[in-house]
Amino acid sequence: MKQRTPVFVNILIIIGLLIVFYYLFVQSYVFFASPYFWGTVVISCILAYIHSAIGDIIENNKFKKLSAEEKAAYIAEKKIPYFKRLYDSAFKKQSATEEKDILIDHGFDGIMELDNQLPKWWLGLFWFGTAFCIVYMAAYIFTDFASPIKEYDAEYKAQIASIAEFEATQPPVTIETAVFSEDNVAAGEEVFKTNCVSCHSEGGRGGIGPNLTDNYWHNQDEKTLFKNVFHIVDNGVAGTAMQAWGKNGVLTGRDIQNVAAYVYHINQEQPPITPAEGGAPPYGEEAHWEKQ
Ligand code: HEC
Structure with missing residues (x-):
């Protein structure tokens, strides 16, 4: 028994x-x-x-x-x-005696099969796996469990909410308060890649929009380069494809501060991309910026 x-x-x-x-x-x-x-x-x-x-x-x-x-x-x-x-x-x-009882002779090929019992640990794992699989499938089909779309939605909403909270608690960045910081260059590069490369090309070498790496500037509205870039991105250039990213509500003051830091970086801290290297030709007057 x-x-x-x-x-x-x-x-x-x-x-x-x-x-x-x-x-x-x-x-x-x-x-x-x-x-x-x-x-x-x-x-x-x-x-x-x-x-x-x-x-x-x-x-x-x-x-x-x-x-x-x-x-x-x-x-x-x-x-x-x-x-x-x-x-x-x-x-x-x-x-050996037990083996005799569980030998199965297939009769025609002379090969004997030993009909061993499956080990208990194996059977336990097997039944656990089967039960788990059924419950998991049911949870996946009938609830939100492990649904990548729902998880993405929740994370996306949480992130948007945390950005909104950050913006609400931080004073907005304006041209008066904006400052250049080396720490903003990487974030600015992301803004640039998302919004600006379509016209100013990879690394700001110029295309539809002018070359941002050389020292020739069509718009010289401010005394320092950083503030000038902030001003242009905020207000755009009327009558051209360069829209007013800040005033139109596309970019926040913080985004503009970041992207202006990136433009400053490629203009002042990197060698210019010349027309011989695939850069757009100079556009506007040579600039003499005041120090920051
Ligand atoms: C749809 C195309 C387009 C996009 C996108 C665009 N620009 Fe421009 N940008 C232009 C054009 C065209 C000009 C030249 C305006 C002019 O004639 O003064 C310009 C001018 C500029 C200037 C002034 C250059 C100078 O010589 O005075 C800066 C700085 C600039 N853009 C930065 C940016 C940044 C930063 C972004 C991304 C947030 C951006 N642009 C996105 C088309 C674009």
Whole structure:
């Protein structure tokens, strides 16, 4: 007669599965505070106990029908602690006599097959994997669990909200308060790549818009280069393709401060890209900027 799994092991497995199940559907651990979770735990425990009690009755009946020898063997095996029994059975080797019983002769090819029992740990993993797969698929199909689009949406909204909060708490950057900082160059390069390369080309070498790396400037509205770039990007150049990025509400003062830092960087801290190197030809007058 086979030994039964103790009820506490079944309960531990059930609670483990319930936690996985709840987590996949709720997608956080808040369910630990929910009466539904503890309700299902209690109901499952009661069912497990009832199941075990019925098992006890059946076991008693079967036990009565065993021979004295079988009874003794059964009792001896039952005394071994459950986990030791589990461990032994997981790594059990068939003895030679047992092997004889499980040999399958295919008859025609002379090859014998040893119909070994699958190891318990393997079966356990297999059933756990199957159950997990079903719950996971159900959670994926019927809830928002693991949906990349929903996750992206949530992260996107959170990011927009944090940017809005940042803008609300920081005073807006204007041409009076804007300052050049080496730290803004990298962020400015991103702004430039997104908004400006279509006309001013890679690295500001010029295309539809003029070359921003040389010292020739068509618009010289401010005394320093940094403020001049801020002014042009903020107000645009009327009658040309260069729109008023700030006044039109496309870029914030902070974005303009960043992109102006980038333009300053490619103009003052890098060698100019000459027409021989693929830069656009000079446009406007040679500039004599005041120091920052
Ligand atoms: C749709 C094309 C286009 C885009 C996009 C564009 N520009 Fe321009 N930009 C121009 C044109 C055309 C001019 C020349 C205006 C003129 O004739 O004075 C110009 C002029 C400028 C000037 C002044 C150059 C000078 O010699 O006076 C700066 C600085 C500048 N742009 C920076 C930017 C920045 C920074 C961005 C991105 C935020 C940007 N531009 C996006 C077309 C564009």
